[in-house]
Amino acid sequence: MEAARQRARRRELWAAGVIRTAAFLVLGFTFLLFAYLLLEVIPLLRPARLGSPVQVDGGGGLLQFPAELPNSLWVVGGNGTVRVLPQGDEVQLPEARPPLRAAVADRWGRLLAVVDGQGLQLYRLTLRPTFVGQERRLHLKVSRLGAASEEAVRLLAVGGGAEPLVVGTKGGSTFLWQLRQGTLHPFPLGVGEARVAVVADAGDRVWLSLRRELAVYHAETQELLARAPLSAEATALTLLLGDVTCLVGDASGQVAAFGFYQEGGTYLVERFASFSGPGPVLALAPSPRNKAFAVLRPGLLQVAYLTSRKVLAERSIAPEVRLALAFAPRGERLQAVSPSGFVHHVAVDLGHPEITLRTLFGKVRYEGYRDSSWTWQSTGGSNAFEGKFSLVPLLFGSIKGAFYAMLFSAPLGLLAALYTSQFAPAGFRRWVKPVVELLAGVPSVVVGFVAALVLAPWVAQHLGTVLLALVVLPLVLVGTGWFCELQPRPWQLRLQRRWELPLTLALVALALVLTALVGPWLERQLFPQGLLELLHRAWGVAYDQRNALVTGFALGFAVLPVIFTLAEEALSNVPESLTNAALSLGASRARAAWTVVVPAATPGLVGALLLGFGRAVGETMIVLMASGNAPVLSLSPFSGMRTMAACIAVELPEAAYGETLYRVLLLVALLLFAFTLTTNLVGHHISRSLRARFGVSP
Amino acid sequence: MNRWSTVALVAALGVGLAGAQPVTVDPAIAPYTKKRNVSGNLNAIGSDTMNNLMTLWAEAFRKHHPAVRIQVEGKGSSTAPAALIAGTAQLGPMSREMKDSEVDAIVAKYGFEPTAIVTALDVLAVYVHKDNPLRSLSLPELDAIFSKTRRLGFPRDLTTWGQLGLGGEWATKPISLYGRNAASGTYGYFKDHALGGGDFKDTVKEQPGSASVVQGISEDRYGIGYSGIGYVTTGVKALALAKKAGDKAYTPNYEDALSKAYPLSRPLYIYVVQDPRKPVDPLVEEFLHFVLSRQGQEIVIKDGYLPLTGAMVQAERAKLAR
Missing domain, CATH: 3.40.190.10 (Periplasmic binding protein-like II)
Incomplete structure (x- = not known):
């Protein structure tokens, strides 16, 4: 006997130990998960850095441009050669007649225009790193594209990639040279002498500035497309990668960003951002990898980012450096040149420049947008894409989805729980609880699939009926109760015992059938052109098939068991002595339930709702399939949303490890984790306080 | 009726072009001939679009070279550059061109750019x-x-x-x-x-x-x-x-x-990290030759994509010849 008891005790101790260990393991894993997410997110804060300038002798020359290998560059010499440094080999520019008087390259160092003894010459440069033995060297190829015999040309810009253009001034006015069959043909732009100019990579547009004005010309027709006034005379002009934004630097030290817009066939240039700094702007250079750009001022080199409107880093540089600012082809190095021919290399590390609190949560006016907005659009097809990482549409989407889910599941879950615990016959509870819990076991991918491919099209076709049912059903339920209340007491009691449930179910079924029959007819009578169309025409509400109504319903399906189970438990935990006291004082069952049980169980009900809400926010598959994942900011039940959970599911598999998108998605995961953890903890705490109140062991 | 179209969809997956006459492989593309017998492990990590295609190629290739083990993992094109850098895969199938930033990372690791082989059209x-x-x-x-x-x-x-x-x-x-x-x-x-x-x-x-x-x-x-x-x-x-x-x-x-x-x-690519100073890894070379052969291109049609022309195959083979 004693031995048996001891064995039982030992078993108990052992079980307690296992359970405790498991609990600590769960806690530990939760903490580890949190720590992991945090560690992956923290690098978003890594500041940008500019290395200290490395100075090398560029050996003079007209133009210096950085190349791909470490501290490499090419130099155009006055003797008509291009020299690759530091390796030192030299290529003669074909048919150039030295001495060269001027040289200019495009923003990426692929096109070169020079003025020689004859006139204008245009070349294409290809620099490719190859292996010579074990050593990497740059292989330079120069091909001549065309020439024009011109005198006294001042070169301003070259560019246009596949359709190269040269811009310059001659005799007090500005010209554009287009390449046609190996010859550069001049076309006057019909303005005075421009000071600075830049050519778009597509070769379709030319931007230039003269006096206090910025102007955009169509390259093919030389037509003025748009212009905008400037606050000071421009000293530097460049286009950011993607050719949508033009940066204008001026003598007052300001760098302004101008966007090019077309609206109904007319064009417009508008300033949408500006950066200020000490000292006049000497040169500007766009990054070949993103929306970063470098600004050179006397004695100061800065790197800034368009989206975040932030100067990322700055570094003082020898004050005589005034020329040839450019990024190396992979964007990892900047180069600037002093008149004495010394080249300064500065290593660039941008960190995650597009992420600031402002870009995550504030409104931003992005390139090409007419207004500032909260936008989530994380990826593009190329580097020229400006990432839009506003978390607002995702947070909004999660809350919107959970709200509509609660709209369905909260009344249904709470009332069902109230009925089951207070009114239902004893046998009812025994089978309804397992059935509802079984509901929780339906895989959410199945629910989502059915919602997206069966429910969504059906609701779109029968919207009037669905909306009618949403009004009729609650009315029928309340009406039935009211009708019962009106009956004499003995009748009521008889009804309650046997017929309450079947009667209500029958009435609901009848109401549904009637709605289904009347609905379409009513819709035809009231809205002859169709309800969807009326919505669209009268209120501008576009009905989307994958919308909050459908998602809310499907999501409610997943949340219902949580709310029902917890609420039912809370209500059943209210001691029967309280109810009995009320009933013996003559209160009806309904009155006892409303005035005694519900107030006593309120914390438990709130806890149930909170846990349901947490479940709805965290649910992924249903939302992924039914909501459409459109990151819109609209409260309308007829539009979709993109929730945090679905966004992670959709985008994380394709995000490269360590890139900005990857870290931002983990930040979203961290927010989601913190949110659900908080709601769950609060919910559980509230439920537990209730159990404690009635002395029920938790 | 409508919802049965989902069933029809599953049945129609992988069926080729709408309406047009059946696409055939350009007769100028030579059938696969073994250069040598190869053996060993070949890993492909990348595009999910090309997952099925890679698996079909791998199965057919193994009929010629039973001693080769091929593992195909298709989680998304973005996983290919990372796998090539880590060295966990020799083949990186991608349904898009590598982004400059991805090329940058490979150059930073290996000192040369990856080689893109066009294998099919979509x-x-x-x-x-x-x-x-x-x-x-x-x-x-x-x-x-x-x-x-x-x-x-x-x-x-x-x-x-x-x-x-x-x-x-x-x-x-x-x-x-x-x-x-x-x-x-x-x-x-x-x-x-x-x-x-x-x-x-x-x-x-x-x-x-x-x-x-x-x-x-x-x-x-x-x-x-x-x-x-x-x-x-x-x-x-x-x-x-x-x-x-x-x-x-x-x-x-x-x-x-x-x-x-x-x-x-658009072209569908297989990226390989091929050191220009060294001969091509024989296993990778055999596999890509198979992909660019008549049999390989017939598999492309079978999987619902479009085969390359003879001239395109020539150009891609030239990238491998060193």
């Missing part, structure tokens, strides 16, 4: 519901339907079918937009080539797979969306596309995709 189709009377669109119109930035220069936003000239019940119906999930190769390709690098509207419903885009449209009478031509079903119709307003519109078929008259076709 045609993106713009789908509408089968009852939709619309037959063709121009790219600027497509841009104005899908994009909020309208980079291709269409003068106004397009939101209803009536604005595209449809009458009757269609005239006032809003256009319902479907697309692929962000970061998929298809999404990026469409953004660059149909939206001129601009931004999608926020109202585009992003679907997690190519098949679910088509499913969505077949259940949504007023829907429009884009997806690979291999996913076409009886519930949807592929539109003809013109490059500019007023140009001739071309249906997505093999000839017009090859001649680039149909504007939305």
Whole structure:
């Protein structure tokens, strides 16, 4: 006997130990998960850095441009050669007649225009790193594209990639040279002498500035497309990668960003951002990898980012450096040149420049947008894409989805729980609880699939009926109760015992059938052109098939068991002595339930709702399939949303490890984790306080 | 009836081009001949679009070289560069070109650029519901339907079918937009080539797979969306596309995709990290020779994509010859 008891005790101790260990393991894993997410997110804060300038002798020359290998560059010499440094080999520019008087390259160092003894010459440069033995060297190829015999040309810009253009001034006015069959043909732009100019990579547009004005010309027709006034005379002009934004630097030290817009066939240039700094702007250079750009001022080199409107880093540089600012082809190095021919290399590390609190949560006016907005659009097809990482549409989407889910599941879950615990016959509870819990076991991918491919099209076709049912059903339920209340007491009691449930179910079924029959007819009578169309025409509400109504319903399906189970438990935990006291004082069952049980169980009900809400926010598959994942900011039940959970599911598999998108998605995961953890903890705490109140062991 | 089209979809997966006569492999492409016997492990990590294709190639290749073990993992094109850098894969199938930043990372690790081998062609189709009377669109119109930035220069936003000239019940119906999930190769390709690098509207419903885009449209009478031509079903119709307003519109078929008259076709790549100082790894070389052989290209057709021409195969083989 004693031995048996001891064995039982030992078993108990052992079980307690296992359970405790498991609990600590769960806690530990939760903490580890949190720590992991945090560690992956923290690098978003890594500041940008500019290395200290490395100075090398560029050996003079007209133009210096950085190349791909470490501290490499090419130099155009006055003797008509291009020299690759530091390796030192030299290529003669074909048919150039030295001495060269001027040289200019495009923003990426692929096109070169020079003025020689004859006139204008245009070349294409290809620099490719190859292996010579074990050593990497740059292989330079120069091909001549065309020439024009011109005198006294001042070169301003070259560019246009596949359709190269040269811009310059001659005799007090500005010209554009287009390449046609190996010859550069001049076309006057019909303005005075421009000071600075830049050519778009597509070769379709030319931007230039003269006096206090910025102007955009169509390259093919030389037509003025748009212009905008400037606050000071421009000293530097460049286009950011993607050719949508033009940066204008001026003598007052300001760098302004101008966007090019077309609206109904007319064009417009508008300033949408500006950066200020000490000292006049000497040169500007766009990054070949993103929306970063470098600004050179006397004695100061800065790197800034368009989206975040932030100067990322700055570094003082020898004050005589005034020329040839450019990024190396992979964007990892900047180069600037002093008149004495010394080249300064500065290593660039941008960190995650597009992420600031402002870009995550504030409104931003992005390139090409007419207004500032909260936008989530994380990826593009190329580097020229400006990432839009506003978390607002995702947070909004999660809350919107959970709200509509609660709209369905909260009344249904709470009332069902109230009925089951207070009114239902004893046998009812025994089978309804397992059935509802079984509901929780339906895989959410199945629910989502059915919602997206069966429910969504059906609701779109029968919207009037669905909306009618949403009004009729609650009315029928309340009406039935009211009708019962009106009956004499003995009748009521008889009804309650046997017929309450079947009667209500029958009435609901009848109401549904009637709605289904009347609905379409009513819709035809009231809205002859169709309800969807009326919505669209009268209120501008576009009905989307994958919308909050459908998602809310499907999501409610997943949340219902949580709310029902917890609420039912809370209500059943209210001691029967309280109810009995009320009933013996003559209160009806309904009155006892409303005035005694519900107030006593309120914390438990709130806890149930909170846990349901947490479940709805965290649910992924249903939302992924039914909501459409459109990151819109609209409260309308007829539009979709993109929730945090679905966004992670959709985008994380394709995000490269360590890139900005990857870290931002983990930040979203961290927010989601913190949110659900908080709601769950609060919910559980509230439920537990209730159990404690009635002395029920938790 | 409608919901059975989902069943039809599953049946139709992998069926080739809509309407056009069956595509055959260019007779100029030589059948596969073994250069040597190879053995060992070959890992491919990358595109999910090409997952099936890679598996079919691997199975057929193993019939010639039973001693080779090939593992194919298809989680997304973005996983290929990372795997090539880590050295966990020798082959990186990608449904898009590598981004410059990805090339940068490989150059930083190996000191040379990766080699891209074009292995097949995929045609993106713009789908509408089968009852939709619309037959063709121009790219600027497509841009104005899908994009909020309208980079291709269409003068106004397009939101209803009536604005595209449809009458009757269609005239006032809003256009319902479907697309692929962000970061998929298809999404990026469409953004660059149909939206001129601009931004999608926020109202585009992003679907997690190519098949679910088509499913969505077949259940949504007023829907429009884009997806690979291999996913076409009886519930949807592929539109003809013109490059500019007023140009001739071309249906997505093999000839017009090859001649680039149909504007939305893309190559499917296998990336390899090939040191230019060293001979090509014999296992990788044999596999790619198989892919670029007649048998390899027949598998491409079988999987619903388009084979290369003889000239294209020549060019790709030349990249391997060193």
